[in-house]
Amino acid sequence: MDRKTLLIGIGSFLFLLAVGVAVFVFAKPASFRGTTFAEPYPVASEIDLTRSDGSRFRLSELRGEVVLVFFGYTSCPDVCPTTMAELRQALSELNAQDVERVKVVFVTVDPDRDSPERVQEYVDQFNPAFIGLSGSKTDLEKVWAEYGVYREIADEQSAAGYIVNHTARVSLVDQQGNLRISFSFDTPMEDIVHDLKLMLKK
């Protein structure tokens, strides 16, 4: 075998390998990176709570939009601001048209300290378009239960008073009002952006 034949042989082998890899990578159907709910998708339970201006917020009125729901509290120094800052950053990666079709909702797990005004003021720091919600304990308990939110008041002898340990996931509700994805606290921001773009394409 002469040198030329050998080179052509190696060259074609590498070319075919590259084609194979490309087919494998690009032919794979696009899939979500967060934890997905299986079909049939569960319908996201109604969230019917008070807004800072006294009006009612109803999740069911946001059909046609993608809604990200997070449960937290405004005295939370670490996990809640981190999540809000990440969601703000995630939205900044979307184009203007897509941003309009995404709503971020922050529901308190601490109604004793968080009035609707207080929650809205808190989320305004991150993005005034974010929706902050509170309400009566009875109304909230129903929402927490329906979204499987764990919530525990802990006395850590902190100068901040009590601490609320809580589920730190972000739930994604699709345009049809179904629960589709749940993002854990350590989900990279890029993965949230990826899943939002994919969901908005549909």
Added chain:
Amino acid sequence: MKKIIWLVLVSWVWLSACQSSKITTGELDVKEAWARPAKTGDNGAAYFVIENGTSQADRLLSAETDIASAAELHLSQMEGDHMSMHQQEAVTLPAGEAVEFSPGGFHIMLVGLTRDLKNGETFNIKLTFERAGEKNVTVTVRDDVNDD
């Protein structure tokens, strides 16, 4: 057989060389201190990396700052599917190692901010260590940190 013994010996020496990436500066350093923007009256958190380059373990005992009514050592951690936060009496800093204070982990909780923390501004925290004594750390307020 001889070949195998040599292989094992060489790999062992090579692996231990790789592992000995201990910090040996002889000093305890606090680096990359930052905090997120937050409002007066709210709680905030400060993050940094502590490199213990000395040959002895140390402990972070307390934090003090004049921009909040209290500064406490806390650890956020996942317990099952939820996040819990626990106040720490001290944080152990093993010799030659770096301990990271970051979102969802160790942090200095700034309780009741006495002023707004605005992007780009700085403030001071005094950290007290068991061995290294007191260290003043300049913390930069940043809203662009993506801690993935």
